[in-house]
Amino acid sequence: MASFELIEPPMLGRASYDRADQIRKHPDRLAQAWAGAEVLRVDHQGRYPVGDDGAIAWDVADGDQPPAGALFLGDADGYRWAVRVDEVGGESADARTGAHRLSHDEAGLLATALGMLNWHRQAGYSPVDGTSAAPAQGGWLMRNDAGADEFPRTDPAVIMVVHDGGDNVLLGRQTVWPDKWFSTLAGFVEPGESLEQCVQREVAEEAGITVHSPRYLGSQPWPFPRSLMCGFEAVGDPNEPIELLDGELGEARWFHRDDVLAALERNLDWGVDDPDVPLMLPGSISIARSLIESWARAPRS
Template identity: 40%
Template sequence: MTEPATVRMPAAFAGSDLDRADHIRADADALSGLMDWRARLLKMDGLAPVAGADNCLEWGTLADCEPEDELVFLGLLGGKGCFAAVPQPGKSGPAPAMPTIWHMLATMPAADLATYGAARSLVDWHMRHRFCANCGQGTRIAKGGWQRSCDDCGADHFPRTDPVTIMLVEHTDGRLLLGRQPRFPARRFSALAGFVEPGEDVEEAVAREVQEEAGIAVRDVRYVASQPWPFPSQLMIGCHAMTDEDALTVDETELDEARWFTREEVAEAMQAGENGAAFIAPPRLAIANTLLTWWLER
């Protein structure tokens, strides 16, 4: 991989004000001492955020929990313990694709957005890992919610983050390759992306994904920026790569379409938003938007 970008790119869902306080997680007495009247409980509707004035996250107290809820320790804020509740099965809340939720997230303060993203990923993991993957028995919460343990076989399980490469592919003539997934709205184009597979590094994942989805070879892979993405829990690894190849062979199981765009077309789309003439740019919360901004400004 070539020399990385020297300027840290701002990313949505990163930059929480919470101190994660790792030293408290395994200290049962210290953790118990934080569960008093001063403790704060992040209000969530299943996995959806609950926002109040100025679209900031709403906090309650531990008295707002259901008796059967498990508590996840998010960290410290102003010396107070901050927690989130893991709802019981069947209480997942509104679907994350609802426009109202995305509007809320798009206008939420950056630090609150990052706090919600971490909480959502962690709570979602607990909801999906109530049973041991080793023996099938029920698991219990441990280390303040940063582990689940099986008392039957002794296995410990930890929250996972899945690495995903997302890349801008630039032709030597200055055009940029973007694709449209089947689930995208009409005319929405974004950077190509795909999960890093076992046994490959980031450069190999970038090259493989571009070859699979668009049928071209790339070189000079460069790391640009990263972003946590809590739907459910990915780390988006933003990259840039070059190619000398022009003809595309689109994998229609992955993409509906892939096209080359000029710098002028990308600039117009980024400025015009939903009214873009050439295409509709990725939303501001997505790292693809950050990558396109970087590409236009570098």
């Protein structure tokens, strides 16, 4: 089997800032970390303010105490927080289209903010007794009036580049995507299932292809709404008939490496309407793009 490694970590997984979790449990230290801190404001559509260079336009914290629902992000050349707002005024961007213009740490801070604030929005009631719950410890848990704590939820998913050990790769197109948009296959991990088992099950369910030799390559947070994408490679047989068994895909096809390399060289984002372009690949912030590019550019055996 011809194998490969990721060329570099996926875009949203390169941050190295200090999450400063030692501060979260101490209200006095959180208040000190709020005073004069920089604050990321995110609206309900996931948009955030940006400057002329596309970087996050941070605000300065107001008051002596963080407001209800504020999320302590950590220390990245100073303390950073995030808050949800109804609307972001002025120039703005969203992570899918703007994260490639951010530094590694800013991209990581944004991914954390989106994932956690999305969890806040869906965790307002305690799963223990159904009573209302509110953020505590700098937003890193939800606590009801009885003191029962609920910790952040991250949904594990696998995403895999399926190849034949040579020059062919299996890509799929969701039913709602235009005809030329293709990406890797992916799916959520079920209870009682290993990551490797999930790789094999998802490929079989989505494309009817039996794969073997699943191998972990790397991971990426995906805050839409709060997933962790675990990247794999696996090997399948292009001669096996493709069957779209679960209806999630509108099409699945094997592509030759040269076609993938040509699409990478065009470097066009999804949404470009060009009748002469036979293949469009996912954007640069996605681990799907990292997997596809790393496979396509790996040395040929």
